[in-house]
Amino acid sequence: MDLNKISSPSFLKNLNQKQLEALAGDIRSFLIEKCSATGGHIGPNLGVVELTIALHKAFNSPTDKFLWDVGHQAYVHKILTGRASQFDTLRQFKGLCGFPKRVESEHDEWETGHSSTSLSAAMGMAAARDIKKEKNYVVPIIGDGALTGGMALEALNHIGHEKTNMIVILNDNEMSIAPNVGALHSVLGRLRTAKEYSKAKEELELLMNKIPVVGGKLASTAERLKDSLKYLVVSGIFFEELGFKYLGPIDGHDFEALEKTLEYAKKVKGPVLVHVITKKGKGYKPAEDDTVGTWHGTGPYKMETGDFVKSAVTGPAxxxxxxxxxxxxxxxxxxxxxxxxxxxxxxxxxxxxxxxxxxxxxxxxxxxxxxxxxxxxxxxxxxxxxxxxxxxxxxxxxxxxxxxxxxxxxxxxxxxxxxxxxxxxxxxxxxxxxxxxxxxxxxxxxxxxxxxxxxxxxxxxxxxxxxxxxxxYPRGNGIGVEMDAEMKAIPIGTWEVLRDGQDAAILTFGTTIPMAMEAAEQLADQGVDVKVVNARFIKPLDEKMLHEIMGANMPILTIEEAVLQGGFGSAILEFAADHQYNVSIDRIGIPDQFIEHGNVDQLLEEINVTADETVKRINKLVANKKQVGSRKI
Structure with a gap:
C-alpha cells in the first residue's frame, strides 16, 4: 500500500485480517527505511504496529480520544492519520515532531514527552465528556514502564473510585527505555504467564461457583474461601481491586485477538484495562535482539545491517x-x-x-x-x-x-x-x-x-x-581536551578569566564558551578588547570578580543556553541592583518561548544565540558607553 495516500484511518474499517497483516508489513518497512535516515524511536514503534492499527479500526478518531502516554510510540498513529508524506522531516528542523502534537493533527488529542501523564488527562477528558453528556470513548495507551510513575497510580486510583467509563490499553513490552524494574513489573510478569494456568483457573472457578451461599457461619466461611480463591484464579487482581475490569493478557500482534478483546471492552460499563503483550523492535532483528535499550531511540543507521552511522567526535560523551x-x-x-x-x-x-x-x-x-x-x-x-x-x-x-x-x-x-x-x-x-x-x-x-x-x-x-x-552537563560529546591524571576540587563560587580585556566583559559558561571566544576574536579584529569569563559557578556567583568588573564600569554581556527569565543573566542584573552599580548589562539566551525540535546549531541560529549576535551586542554596549562618556565631558 502507498502509505502516503492515507488521509484518514477510516479506510481500516473495510480491511480483512489478511489485508491488515499486509498493511502492518508495509508500515514496518516504511518505518525501518525512514528512521534509518532521520533516526528516531524505531524500537518502540515497531512494537505497536498491529496494536495501533487495531485501535484505529475499533474506534473512531478523533471523535474517540487516543492519548499516547509513551509519546514516542505514536509514529504508526501519525502514518494512519495522514502524515506519512512528512516522515522525511521527522524530528528535523521545522519538520514532523517525534511526539504527538496538537497543532499537527486533530487526531493528536494529548501531547506527551514525559511519561505517566495519560491516565490523569484521560480522566479529565472523560469527566468533560460525561458533564457534556457525550458518548465518545476515551482510550489512553500506557506502557508498563510508565505505569510505575506515581502519577499513573494516582490516576488509576481515582478512575477506579469514580467508576469512570474508560478503556485503558496497557502496552506491556517489558521495557521502557531500559529493562523495567520494581514490584509492579513482577506483577505484570506473573500475568504474562497466566495462560499456562488457564486449565487450573477454570477448575477453581467451577469450584467457587458450586460453593453454596446461605446464612450464618457457613456463609461467612464460604465468602472468605471465595475471596481467597479469587486471588488465585482472577488474572489482573491488582487492577480488579482498583475497580477495573481486567482483560488479558493478549498477544498485541494478533489482529483477531485484538479485535475481539477491544469489541468486548467497548461493551463494558466502567473502567476497563486491556493488557496487551508486544515485542519492542518487532520485525527488525537488530531492534528485536536489543535487551538493554540501545534501539529505543537512535540516530541514523544502515538499514541492511543495523550498524549506526556515527558522526565524527573529538571527545568522550x-x-x-x-x-x-x-x-x-x-x-x-x-x-x-x-x-x-x-x-x-x-x-x-x-x-x-x-x-x-x-x-x-x-x-x-x-x-x-x-x-x-x-x-x-x-x-x-x-x-x-x-x-x-x-x-x-x-x-x-x-x-x-x-x-x-x-x-x-x-x-x-x-x-x-x-x-x-x-x-x-x-x-x-x-x-x-x-x-x-x-x-x-x-x-x-x-x-x-x-x-x-x-x-x-x-x-x-x-x-x-x-x-x-x-x-x-550537555548532551553529546566533549571537545577533546587533554585530561588531567588526577581529579581535584575547584573552590566553590570561583570563576576563571579565559581572555582578558578592558572594553567589555562576556560572562558565560558551558557550551557557549567557544562561541564567546570566537566572538571575542572577531571583536579584537575590530579593535574592541573583550574579557571572556568562564562563569562556571552559576550559584554562588564569584562576587569578588563581579565587583572588579562592575567597579570598573565595564559593560557586561551574559550568554546562557538556558531561559533568560530567572536565569544566570537575571542573577547578574540582581547583583548590580543589590550593590547599586549603574553598569550596562545585556543578555543572550533562550527567549520566552518553547523551543521545538531540530539540529541544535539551527535552533541556536533561529533564536540568535550566535557569535555574530554576540559581536553585535558587544559593539552596541561599547558604543553606548562611549556616548554616555562623551556627554559627561
Missing part, C-alpha cells in the same frame, strides 16, 4: 565522562551511591551498575521517589549521586526544594542533557533547570567549560559537605 568520574570516586569512597530514574543507559551508568551493584539503584520512572530517596541516603552520611535528565528533574522540583535543599542535605545532582537537546524537541530541551534551581536556598549550581573541568567538578561535588550541589 558527556554522560560517560561524568558517570566514569563518579565510578572512579566510588572505588575510593564507599559512601557514594548512584541513583537513576530508569535511565541507566541514557546516563551511561552501566559501569557503575556492573562494578557496584549494591550501591546502584534504578528506581524506574519515578523521579520524585529518586530525589527523596537520595535525601534519605544523605541523612545517613552517604553521598548519593542522582543522575537525571534536566527535563525529568522538573518533575522532582518539590522534592529538591523540600526534601533535599531545605534540610541542607549533601546530595549530588547530575543534571544530564542540560541545554538544548535537539531532535526530541520542546518536551526535552533542558533549558529551565537554572531558573527553577537558582532561587532555592542552600543549593550550589555549576557547569564546566570542557570535559577536564567536568571531571574536576565531579570531585568538587563529591568532596562538598555544605549541602546540595548540582552539576549541569
Amino acid at each position: 558527556w554522560s560517560s565522562l561524568i558517570a566514569e568520574s563518579v565510578r572512579k570516586c566510588m572505588k575510593e569512597d564507599e559512601r557514594i551511591v548512584a541513583i537513576t530514574p530508569a535511565m541507566p543507559v541514557g546516563s551511561k551508568l552501566e559501569g557503575i551498575q556492573k562494578d557496584f551493584p549494591n550501591r546502584f539503584f534504578d528506581v524506574g520512572i519515578a523521579e520524585q521517589h529518586a530525589a527523596t530517596m537520595a535525601a534519605g541516603l544523605a541523612t545517613q552520611k552517604m553521598k548519593p549521586f542522582l543522575a537525571i535528565y534536566s527535563t525529568f528533574l522538573q518533575r522532582a522540583y518539590d522534592q529538591v526544594l523540600h526534601d533535599i535543599a531545605r534540610p541542607n542535605l549533601n546530595v549530588f545532582i547530575g543534571i544530564d542533557r542540560a541545554g538544548l537537546v535537539g531532535a526530541d524537541g520542546e518536551t526535552h530541551q533542558g533549558v529551565f533547570d537554572i531558573a527553577f534551581l537558582r532561587h532555592i536556598p542552600n543549593i550550589v549550581l555549576m557547569m564546566p567549560k570542557d570535559e577536564n573541568e567536568g571531571q574536576h567538578m565531579v570531585k568538587t561535588a563529591l568532596d562538598y559537605d555544605g549541602g546540595p550541589i548540582a552539576l549541569r
Whole structure:
C-alpha cells in the first residue's frame, strides 16, 4: 500500500485480517527505511504496529480520544492519520515532531514527552465528556514502564473510585527505555504467564461457583474461601481491586485477538484495562535482539545491517565522562551511591551498575521517589549521586526544594542533557533547570567549560559537605581536551578569566564558551578588547570578580543556553541592583518561548544565540558607553 495516500484511518474499517497483516508489513518497512535516515524511536514503534492499527479500526478518531502516554510510540498513529508524506522531516528542523502534537493533527488529542501523564488527562477528558453528556470513548495507551510513575497510580486510583467509563490499553513490552524494574513489573510478569494456568483457573472457578451461599457461619466461611480463591484464579487482581475490569493478557500482534478483546471492552460499563503483550523492535532483528535499550531511540543507521552511522567526535560523551568520574570516586569512597530514574543507559551508568551493584539503584520512572530517596541516603552520611535528565528533574522540583535543599542535605545532582537537546524537541530541551534551581536556598549550581573541568567538578561535588550541589552537563560529546591524571576540587563560587580585556566583559559558561571566544576574536579584529569569563559557578556567583568588573564600569554581556527569565543573566542584573552599580548589562539566551525540535546549531541560529549576535551586542554596549562618556565631558 502507498502509505502516503492515507488521509484518514477510516479506510481500516473495510480491511480483512489478511489485508491488515499486509498493511502492518508495509508500515514496518516504511518505518525501518525512514528512521534509518532521520533516526528516531524505531524500537518502540515497531512494537505497536498491529496494536495501533487495531485501535484505529475499533474506534473512531478523533471523535474517540487516543492519548499516547509513551509519546514516542505514536509514529504508526501519525502514518494512519495522514502524515506519512512528512516522515522525511521527522524530528528535523521545522519538520514532523517525534511526539504527538496538537497543532499537527486533530487526531493528536494529548501531547506527551514525559511519561505517566495519560491516565490523569484521560480522566479529565472523560469527566468533560460525561458533564457534556457525550458518548465518545476515551482510550489512553500506557506502557508498563510508565505505569510505575506515581502519577499513573494516582490516576488509576481515582478512575477506579469514580467508576469512570474508560478503556485503558496497557502496552506491556517489558521495557521502557531500559529493562523495567520494581514490584509492579513482577506483577505484570506473573500475568504474562497466566495462560499456562488457564486449565487450573477454570477448575477453581467451577469450584467457587458450586460453593453454596446461605446464612450464618457457613456463609461467612464460604465468602472468605471465595475471596481467597479469587486471588488465585482472577488474572489482573491488582487492577480488579482498583475497580477495573481486567482483560488479558493478549498477544498485541494478533489482529483477531485484538479485535475481539477491544469489541468486548467497548461493551463494558466502567473502567476497563486491556493488557496487551508486544515485542519492542518487532520485525527488525537488530531492534528485536536489543535487551538493554540501545534501539529505543537512535540516530541514523544502515538499514541492511543495523550498524549506526556515527558522526565524527573529538571527545568522550558527556554522560560517560561524568558517570566514569563518579565510578572512579566510588572505588575510593564507599559512601557514594548512584541513583537513576530508569535511565541507566541514557546516563551511561552501566559501569557503575556492573562494578557496584549494591550501591546502584534504578528506581524506574519515578523521579520524585529518586530525589527523596537520595535525601534519605544523605541523612545517613552517604553521598548519593542522582543522575537525571534536566527535563525529568522538573518533575522532582518539590522534592529538591523540600526534601533535599531545605534540610541542607549533601546530595549530588547530575543534571544530564542540560541545554538544548535537539531532535526530541520542546518536551526535552533542558533549558529551565537554572531558573527553577537558582532561587532555592542552600543549593550550589555549576557547569564546566570542557570535559577536564567536568571531571574536576565531579570531585568538587563529591568532596562538598555544605549541602546540595548540582552539576549541569550537555548532551553529546566533549571537545577533546587533554585530561588531567588526577581529579581535584575547584573552590566553590570561583570563576576563571579565559581572555582578558578592558572594553567589555562576556560572562558565560558551558557550551557557549567557544562561541564567546570566537566572538571575542572577531571583536579584537575590530579593535574592541573583550574579557571572556568562564562563569562556571552559576550559584554562588564569584562576587569578588563581579565587583572588579562592575567597579570598573565595564559593560557586561551574559550568554546562557538556558531561559533568560530567572536565569544566570537575571542573577547578574540582581547583583548590580543589590550593590547599586549603574553598569550596562545585556543578555543572550533562550527567549520566552518553547523551543521545538531540530539540529541544535539551527535552533541556536533561529533564536540568535550566535557569535555574530554576540559581536553585535558587544559593539552596541561599547558604543553606548562611549556616548554616555562623551556627554559627561
